Amino acid sequence: MIGVTWLLLGAVLALFWAYSWWKHRYWAAKGVPTPPVVPFIGHAHKLLLPVKRYDFEREAYYNYGGSKLCGFYSFHEPTLLVGDPELMRHICVKDFDHFMDRRTISMPSEKDKVMTKMLNMKTGEEWKKLRAIMSPTFTSGRMKGMFPLVCEKADQLVSFCLKEARTKPFVDMKYNFGRYTLDTIASCAFGIECNSLVDEKPEFAEKADSFLRITPGLIWRLVFLTVFPKLAKVFNIRFTLPEMDFFTEVARETMRARQSGNKRGDFLDLLLEAEVSSGDAEGISAVQDDNKSSKSKQALDELTIISQSVLFLLAGYDTTASTLAFASILLAKHPEIQQRLRQEMSEMVEEHGDITYQGIMEAKYLDACVMETLRLYPPGLFLDRKCIKEYKIPGTDVTIEPGITVICPIFNIHRDPKYWPEPEVFRPERFLPENKANITHLTHIPFGIGPRNCIAMRFALMEAKVGLAKMLLASDIKVAPGYEEIKIQFGMGLLRPKDGVNLLLTPLKEE
Numbered sequence: 310m311i312g313v314t315w316l317l318l319g320a321v322l323a324l325f326w327a328y329s330w331w332k333h334r335y336w337a338a339k340g341v342p343t344p345p346v347v348p349f350i351g352h353a354h355k356l357l358l359p360v361k362r363y364d365f366e367r368e369a370y371y372n373y374g375g376s377k378l379c380g381f382y383s384f385h386e387p388t389l390l391v392g393d394p395e396l397m398r399h400i401c402v403k404d405f406d407h408f409m410d411r412r413t414i415s416m417p418s419e420k421d422k423v424m425t426k427m428l429n430m431k432t433g434e435e436w437k438k439l440r441a442i443m444s445p446t447f448t449s450g451r452m453k454g455m456f457p458l459v460c461e462k463a464d465q466l467v468s469f470c471l472k473e474a475r476t477k478p479f480v481d482m483k484y485n486f487g488r489y490t491l492d493t494i495a496s497c498a499f500g501i502e503c504n505s506l507v508d509e510k511p512e513f514a515e516k517a518d519s520f521l522r523i524t525p526g527l528i529w530r531l532v533f534l535t536v537f538p539k540l541a542k543v544f545n546i547r548f549t550l551p552e553m554d555f556f557t558e559v560a561r562e563t564m565r566a567r568q569s570g571n572k573r574g575d576f577l578d579l580l581l582e583a584e585v586s587s588g589d590a591e592g593i594s595a596v597q598d599d600n601k602s603s604k605s606k607q608a609l610d611e612l613t614i615i616s617q618s619v620l621f622l623l624a625g626y627d628t629t630a631s632t633l634a635f636a637s638i639l640l641a642k643h644p645e646i647q648q649r650l651r652q653e654m655s656e657m658v659e660e661h662g663d664i665t666y667q668g669i670m671e672a673k674y675l676d677a678c679v680m681e682t683l684r685l686y687p688p689g690l691f692l693d694r695k696c697i698k699e700y701k702i703p704g705t706d707v708t709i710e711p712g713i714t715v716i717c718p719i720f721n722i723h724r725d726p727k728y729w730p731e732p733e734v735f736r737p738e739r740f741l742p743e744n745k746a747n748i749t750h751l752t753h754i755p756f757g758i759g760p761r762n763c764i765a766m767r768f769a770l771m772e773a774k775v776g777l778a779k780m781l782l783a784s785d786i787k788v789a790p791g792y793e794e795i796k797i798q799f800g801m802g803l804l805r806p807k808d809g810v811n812l813l814l815t816p817l818k819e820e
């Protein structure tokens with residue numbers, strides 16, 4: 310009897326193993342190279358663990374054809390790594406209608422509703438319509454309107470850092486830039502003043518930080534929702550942390566207060582004012598506003614607006630803070646570049662009388678320094694798109710079916726010596742107007758590519774440039790002894806400085 314049981318068990322295992330082997334033949338059958346596969350798991354153990362993912366992608370990029378095409382498996386689900394800029398252009402721009410969506414995980418719990426309504430999670434026509442309604446929020450005219458709010462936060466950052474420099478052996482700029490971008494986005498997206506730099510126990514900041522912590526619980530929830538979506542529905546598994554409820558409530562309260570009057574010219578006002586011609590809003594819960602003409606509607610309902618406010622906070626806080634932290638340590642390590650940038654900033658203030666929107670946007674060396682920082686340390690490690698219509702990859706015999714995820718490896722492309730001579734060297738000159746022609750198209754993609762790129766690129770660049778300009782005009786920066794090495798941390802597709810970015814600040818003006 311025991312022998313029969315073992316025999317049956319062995320047969321089941323053999324069948325399952327054969328099934329797994331057959332599933333993992335997908336890329337080989339299409340002639341696409343694949344790194345060695347583990348039965349059943351594929352490459353999921355490397356793709357889902359942030360520490361391993363970076364090394365794995367690098368190996369795939371250089372050793373398994375990933376700089377053009379390479380196949381992965383997340384368990385049995387095939388994923389295609391595309392590192393060739395021309396193919397990326399086809400997928401993300403030219404043939405965008407085949408790749409409009411991102412890979413999303415199912416979130417059946419009611420408590421995740423705010424997350425499912427976010428722009429980055431939307432698919433197909435719903436995404437298209439929501440993006441069209443939200444895009445005017447980020448035009449240069451709107452950015453100009455928000456400029457004073459950003460300057461105010463940058464001034465607070467500078468005074469706080471100089472105060473710390475007087476009392477502490479060094480200043481942790483990763484922490485301080487994090488508080489600056491959080492205060493700015495809280496002010497611009499939630500309409501609240503959270504003063505997290507000066508607050509001893511900043512509740513808002515602590516809750517925002519908890520979103521960025523990669524815990525075993527988060528990884529398990531992610532795996533469960535990805536691999537067993539139906540079971541997740543039965544057990545009502547929630548993906549987001551309870552902190553989401555806190556931000557939802559804050560956004561709801563502010564929104565209601567706003568509807569009764571006070572305007573600040575921030576994102577919240579712009580989303581509340583967003584209009585759409587009738588018909589466009591189908592599928593995104595538009596609400597009719599009787600005070601408007603019959604041809605237009607207030608485009609977004611309450612929950613959709615709340616979701617976008619929370620999304621701006623999540624997408625905008627850490628990305629810009631990391632960029633600033635990396636820029637500051639790179640400038641501290643390269644005093645001659647720091648001095649040249651400071652010179653440009655001083656000339657700008659002389660010409661315009663102050664730091665102005667126009668001055669910031671026209672400053673070429675400032676732009677070059679930020680772009681070079683984003684090349685070396687892009688906060689987003691990769692882009693992803695989901696195939697929604699059968700697609701033949703141009704110039705190959707490979708055809709992929711709907712449902713296949715495509716990944717573009719931002720970090721590896723940004724450091725590929727084929728495109729960037731001495732890729733590890735910080736050299737802002739690469740991005741000066743006279744050298745821009747040497748850059749291969751789509752090899753610098755920190756904000757993504759095509760119609761689904763970062764909607765807030767203008768805002769992020771304005772915020773980063775203002776913060777950096779004000780900091781450099783106020784203070785000389787050097788690396789604190791013992792903290793010269795730039796350590797990076799890879800987490801859930803995001804790159805940020807590991808530990809603090811500890812600098813010595815010397816004020817340039819009498820206080």
Ligand code: HEM
Binds near residue numbers: 620621632687758764
């Ligand atoms: C230096 C700062 C930032 C970087 C490097 C960055 C980078 C990115 C990247 C790589 C993507 C994916 C693009 C693609 O798939 O092609 C993205 C999407 C997005 N980002 Fe940013 N981002 C930054 C700041 C911000 C800020 C400040 C906000 C909000 C205020 C924001 C909001 C978004 C949103 C909503 C999307 C999804 C767009 C969509 O699906 O249509 N980002 N960002």
